[in-house]
Amino acid sequence: xxxxxxxxxxxxxxxxxxxxxxxxxxxxxxxxxxxxxxxxxxxxxxxxxxxxxxxxxxxxxxxxxxxxxxxxxxxxxxxxxxxxxxxxxxxxxxxxxxxxxxxxxxxx
Numbered sequence: 001x002x003x004x005x006x007x008x009x010x011x012x013x014x015x016x017x018x019x020x021x022x023x024x025x026x027x028x029x030x031x032x033x034x035x036x037x038x039x040x041x042x043x044x045x046x047x048x049x050x051x052x053x054x055x056x057x058x059x060x061x062x063x064x065x066x067x068x069x070x071x072x073x074x075x076x077x078x079x080x081x082x083x084x085x086x087x088x089x090x091x092x093x094x095x096x097x098x099x100x101x102x103x104x105x106x107x108x
Contacts, residue, residue, distance in 0.1 A: 029089055040065060055067075064079075075094055075097050
């Protein structure tokens with residue numbers, strides 16, 4: 001029983017370390033015709049349907065959605081104003097964030 005616990009703990013720690021080792025590189029980058037406001041208005045309900053707990057913050061040119069994670073760094077989606085709509089960066093840092101990337105793509 002004890003070797004199983006040690007192996008399980010080592011695996012969990014390596015998975016968490018792998019998720020947070022490159023926090024500044026997005027998992028997905030998208031271009032959209034929508035403004036950041038319209039994009040996040042589409043995305044937030046989809047995230048809530050997938051049991052994420054999104055928190056939205058905004059400035060003049062930037063919207064940020066943060067979804068807390070108990071086992072890794074927070075998952076983050078940022079939408080910026082661009083000349084032809086918006087630019088979206090998705091940072092999926094948790095292996096348990098199933099549906100996050102698909103929801104981001106669905107709202108483009």
